[in-house]
Amino acid sequence: MPHAHARGACRCTILPPALLRRIALRGTARQREAALATLATDATMRITRATSALLAVPGTTLPSATAAPRRTIHDAAHATTLPGKVVRNEGDLPTRDAETDEAYDGLGATYAYYLQVHQRHSIDDAGMPLEATVHYGKQYDNAFWNGTQMVFGDGDGDLFNRFTVSLDVIAHELTHGVTEDEARLVYVGQSGALNESLSDVFGSLVKQYARKQTAAKADWLIGEGLFTAKVHGVALRSLKAPGTAFDDPLLGKDDQPATMDGYVRTSADNGGVHTNSGIPNHAFYLAATAFGGHAWEKAGVIWYAALRDKALKPTATFAAFAERTSAQADRLFGATAQQVIAEAWRAVGVTVAGGARVARSRRT
Amino acid sequence: MRVDGGLAAFPGLRKPVTVDVATLPVARRERLQRAVAAADFFARSARPARPAPDARAYTIEIDDGTRSHTLALAEPIADPALQALVDAIRACSATDVG
Numbered sequence: 001m002p003h004a005h006a007r008g009a010c011r012c013t014i015l016p017p018a019l020l021r022r023i024a025l026r027g028t029a030r031q032r033e034a035a036l037a038t039l040a041t042d043a044t045m046r047i048t049r050a051t052s053a054l055l056a057v058p059g060t061t062l063p064s065a066t067a068a069p070r071r072t073i074h075d076a077a078h079a080t081t082l083p084g085k086v087v088r089n090e091g092d093l094p095t096r097d098a099e100t101d102e103a104y105d106g107l108g109a110t111y112a113y114y115l116q117v118h119q120r121h122s123i124d125d126a127g128m129p130l131e132a133t134v135h136y137g138k139q140y141d142n143a144f145w146n147g148t149q150m151v152f153g154d155g156d157g158d159l160f161n162r163f164t165v166s167l168d169v170i171a172h173e174l175t176h177g178v179t180e181d182e183a184r185l186v187y188v189g190q191s192g193a194l195n196e197s198l199s200d201v202f203g204s205l206v207k208q209y210a211r212k213q214t215a216a217k218a219d220w221l222i223g224e225g226l227f228t229a230k231v232h233g234v235a236l237r238s239l240k241a242p243g244t245a246f247d248d249p250l251l252g253k254d255d256q257p258a259t260m261d262g263y264v265r266t267s268a269d270n271g272g273v274h275t276n277s278g279i280p281n282h283a284f285y286l287a288a289t290a291f292g293g294h295a296w297e298k299a300g301v302i303w304y305a306a307l308r309d310k311a312l313k314p315t316a317t318f319a320a321f322a323e324r325t326s327a328q329a330d331r332l333f334g335a336t337a338q339q340v341i342a343e344a345w346r347a348v349g350v351t352v353a354g355g356a357r358v359a360r361s362r363r364t
Numbered sequence: 365m366r367v368d369g370g371l372a373a374f375p376g377l378r379k380p381v382t383v384d385v386a387t388l389p390v391a392r393r394e395r396l397q398r399a400v401a402a403a404d405f406f407a408r409s410a411r412p413a414r415p416a417p418d419a420r421a422y423t424i425e426i427d428d429g430t431r432s433h434t435l436a437l438a439e440p441i442a443d444p445a446l447q448a449l450v451d452a453i454r455a456c457s458a459t460d461v462g
């Protein structure tokens with residue numbers, strides 16, 4: 001993480017030091033006032049310390065609300081009308097309905113990852129409430145992001161279990177919201193496959209962070225546990241080995257390519273967005289394992305910076321995104337890191353133009 | 365009916381679901397015919413929606429012998445009558461699969 005602990009008290013705050021530092025440098029007086037007022041209402045020692053740390057820095061401010069998730073889980077009761085009836089609000093006790101509680105916990109873990117690792121306060125970085133609907137449709141075997149909320153089906157029980165069972169799938173859906181708020185990658189062709197890949201990358205990182213796993217120890221699977229025992233397969237996708245997640249008589253064989261040689265041209269699935277995402281997925285895996293340690297510390301920080309790089313266009317190609325990761329690697333970690341990134345992309349058949357630089361980042 | 369998209373690409377599920385009404389058991393045939401009528405299928409116009417990430421899209425083509433009509437739907441399908449039609453078609457094809 002590219003931040004330092006400014007003072008001892010920061011180690012105990014719920015707000016990571018880098019967030020406090022950013023807050024100290026940006027924002028309006030009104031935001032600061034509102035934030036301090038909110039902080040002051042919380043009597044815990046941790047918040048008190050955060051408040052003192054904040055007060056100690058002139059011009060300090062907070063994004064807009066307290067840095068805590070605001071989750072609401074709805075139940076569609078097997079209909080397809082959204083959002084459905086509220087069944088669990090922020091702070092409510094577990095309902096003992098597995099889908100509801102898994103969605104609640106999964107959104108919490110995803111929120112915590114974005115806040116603690118990337119200092120991002122929810123989907124829009126301004127405390128947007130996290131809305132999810134469970135028990136969507138009848139035996140519905142899918143999950144999606146509809147532009148404002150997450151939706152999870154129960155699965156048919158025959159091939160698919162409930163779609164809240166995998167933390168990375170929950171984080172995948174929430175990340176679609178983040179991407180929509182940042183790069184707005186158009187959901188078709190290469191930009192669509194990048195959109196998909198970012199959801200897989202951060203989906204996997206959320207799971208790795210929750211499990212405190214190193215890149216070497218992580219399974220790099222998306223949707224493990226989603227298949228019933230009937231299906232020949234371990235997950236929906238593998239970032240480590242695209243194309244190997246399932247091979248089933250009914251579902252067919254995972255046809256994700258790992259490199260540009262296998263790039264699939266198709267009109268299905270918005271131009272193969274869930275297929276060709278294997279290429280940038282594998283580039284991320286190669287970069288993360290080349291760096292070693294925890295994948296979110298370097299590769300994740302670089303990918304996140306690229307996602308927020310204002311030079312990244314909504315219609316970005318793999319090559320354009322690769323160039324942003326290379327430029328951000330150089331800016332954040334220096335030339336050696338940039339070489340690691342360039343090599344990871346080269347290995348999947350994407351050439352990074354040499355010496356890419358960040359002209360001026362959106363926010364540092 | 366063609367089903368497109370979803371959280372993952374499953375090559376095995378890509379082929380269109382085709383239902384021959386004449387060969388259906390009575391209960392399924394009647395459910396399907398009721399769903400087509402309730403959804404006012406032949407009067408619906410297709411308006412392509414902006415794809416929502418991981419949501420499925422359905423292309424339903426029905427030929428009743430005298431007329432043929434195609435309708436494109438994208439999830440979430442808010443109209444219960446249209447959702448019931450999708451469910452009815454899926455139910456008809458369930459025995460054909462596997």
Ligand SMILES: [Zn+2]
Pocket residue numbers: 172176196199371417418
């Ligand atoms: Zn997705």
